[in-house]
Amino acid sequence: MTTQAPNGADLLCETLLANDIDVCFANPGTSEMHFVAALDRQPTMRCVLGLFEGVVTGAADGYARMADKPAATLLHLGPGLANGLANLHNARRARTPMVNVVGDHATYHLVHDAPLTSDIESLARPMSHWVGRAETADGVGAATEAAIRAARTAPGGISTLILPADAAWNATATAARPTAIALPRAAAPDPALIRAAAEAIRAARRPTLLATGLALRDAPLRLLDGIGARTGARIMAQQSNGRMQRGAGRVAVDRVAYVVDQAVASFAETDLVVLIGAKAPVGFFAYPGKPGSMLPEGCRVLDLAAPDGDLVAAIEALAAELGTAAPRLAARQRPDAVRGALTPDAIALALARHMPAEAIVCDESVSSGRDFFRSTAGAEPHDFLQLTGGAIGIGIPLATGAAIACPGRKVVTLQADGSGMYTVQGLWTQARERLDVITIVFANRRYAILHGELTKVGAGKPGRNASRMLDLDDPALDWVKLAAGMGVEAARADSAEAFDDILAAACRRTGPFLIEAVI
């Protein structure tokens, strides 16, 4: 194969590799066979199969959040992209960099409206920051570079590149091989915005600095907290964030509450919110008679840095302007073993006891995991990755990608059972790639959050039809068997003692493991 002229698919692979994109999460089909063959000629590209496209895109999200660089994905035509859209939605909200390659029919075949034909652009646009199409083999190089540039424009973007089969299989005329493109730089801090924010913070009675993105890494959080310690400003993170560094020896930052009444109460006295790459807090959903904005009337909102800005430089500039005191760092707190009934709180405390240093926590625990955050401020230092767009089915894939980005680090997935079923196929990829992931399934056998929401919208007590749509107990899912069916060892815990024992053992071994926590 090495003697043939490079085709469009080869050019695509080479352009990805030249730009340090060397992991491709994939579920290919016929129209992508030349791209598969081209990947086959590039042993430095790591190809990771997902048995469903939601696994593919969710894993690419988890990978990029931890690697701080994009992975590629390989998706089969419109339906393959469609299957990956929900997790692309989450990645878009996390501002994760990603380069999706979506195959299409050969350009001249589209006129036939063959069965798999669909309007790929219309599907891609809502969940992408950039959508493009390579019309010819030679055009693949520039299109791929544009996709990479968009993905790597701060704070990160979803690029979707449509690759017609003939653009992949035709020979290129290009003799030059691709080299790394110059990456766009995040916008430097605007001195006027910094001064205005500093002045407003000094003048405010109850200011809050609301951060997300790169501002939530260890070093900038220390600086932010130093500003808080000096000025009395409160430091908060968005409700959902792509990645946050926390635990013992780090700053413990609260997040905006999910529940509207709690969020509104927490901002009731706030007269200034300074946004650091963040959005002003709004309700996750609308509820009859409740506000959409979480901020009180008259609360001033200022941008310290827009999402595309250099957040770390902006924080440094603000610190220079306001001065800092010593940041308040969390002490290591190892709770005692909990006994008795297995509750979400007992699970959180066991994690605080046993999670090893530098663990990566992927949180899709939905209603069951609300105790985790509070109980683990003094756990060993860890990275905390969230469901950012509300599209359930990201926990298992996110962990899969994070584990591929960070070999040698333990990954822990906090997984609600209803959401876990969405992309349960990801367990197979964890088994195949021998990934060091512990999946904790919160088996409450219902969409518990929806029981709460049904009450909140004033819709009354569930009858038969509502219960049939909100409960998962008939039959109960057997997660130990599901995991075993995909090659992942598993155990069930139905008491706090059993959970503590199983978790301790799982933390001592490596490789994928699942704990069904019956709560």
Add this chain to the structure above:
Amino acid sequence: MTTQAPNGADLLCETLLANDIDVCFANPGTSEMHFVAALDRQPTMRCVLGLFEGVVTGAADGYARMADKPAATLLHLGPGLANGLANLHNARRARTPMVNVVGDHATYHLVHDAPLTSDIESLARPMSHWVGRAETADGVGAATEAAIRAARTAPGGISTLILPADAAWNATATAARPTAIALPRAAAPDPALIRAAAEAIRAARRPTLLATGLALRDAPLRLLDGIGARTGARIMAQQSNGRMQRGAGRVAVDRVAYVVDQAVASFAETDLVVLIGAKAPVGFFAYPGKPGSMLPEGCRVLDLAAPDGDLVAAIEALAAELGTAAPRLAARQRPDAVRGALTPDAIALALARHMPAEAIVCDESVSSGRDFFRSTAGAEPHDFLQLTGGAIGIGIPLATGAAIACPGRKVVTLQADGSGMYTVQGLWTQARERLDVITIVFANRRYAILHGELTKVGAGKPGRNASRMLDLDDPALDWVKLAAGMGVEAARADSAEAFDDILAAACRRTGPFLIEAVI
């Protein structure tokens, strides 16, 4: 709850029920809670939960193909719709009637761009024939009626109705309760087209009548075959069809081959193709150096009836014009038990032996099931439902919906393993609803079709990266455990004898059962 004023969600439910739509496949979220509450007030509506939206839309497809009327679906915002799109794509290609209800944020909440906000219309359009949005509670009635009308316009359409939360929860001012709308009628045959087709058939040397849709039911097929017997015209079905009636005592009709060379060869001598709701045959994919159209140069193509026409009336008119001879009906052929290695052919023969009369066969066997069609022309009479759009992951959901439409009939799913993993969650719905479905998993532990396609596109022998993307054997999926994890009994067969025994037993019992056929 009965004393409160009907809200928009109530109006939606009442409009569906007034129009004989009384099954709702659902996976709701917060923004649909008032619709859930409204469904709860309507005990005549059957709500069926799918643990993933691909199950929901695929089941609605299977239901409507067998019930000859639409089901409703309930999907949560853009990502919930996105998860259901691949099977909507298949349903769109099958021309299945369906009314999707997609919740959205309250109208006044959209401005906040809350995390789950997305462009639902852009996602819906490629896979829908009709997309609409109810802006107010009182507008829900007319919007739902428009959705139903579009779904029931021949040959059937995908309607996607977006329901903002406040349009659902606000009280209606409408006192009148909805009544059934007048359904649009399929276009009557065009006498000029009928005469032209008849004349062309008489004049042609090797005419083919190519049919799909309602033309593939028992009675019109007899008539079509009678025309064939009289005139020498060949009767064929499209490569993929939503539903076809076949088996002993019925006409055995060939389908256009999937493999390009075979399809081209079968039309090599054809000088006339008369389309009966069908499309002129094209390649499923493009391949370098192979044609897109399967018809020879100079072959004449005529419409007897367009897809929106009354296909049965058109066939009757053609029969009146040309006359008919006796149709050639398949005799019941019960093959002997096969012994030895378990092959796709052995599975097909066992099905021909044991499948009970009026079974419903849902075929997503991809490459492994190509023997089924040939070997079962003399099986007990059955309905045959296919993957129509090439988006894998429909087999298990399709069977789920068909079983709900036809209690008392045995449903048999021919399920490739790679495709089966896409919507494996559907097994749980089969267990919960106690559906009489036998799922046969063709466990070849690879995307076998893609191995073939890799060769066909001239991409060479798979190396490590290609194998890692096309093989499913490391680890092998344990389908017996997967099924048990979702409450479905299962057994593994690795010889023809074992398969024959297990299938015979499964045909004697009722309720969901899975056979992992290791081939």
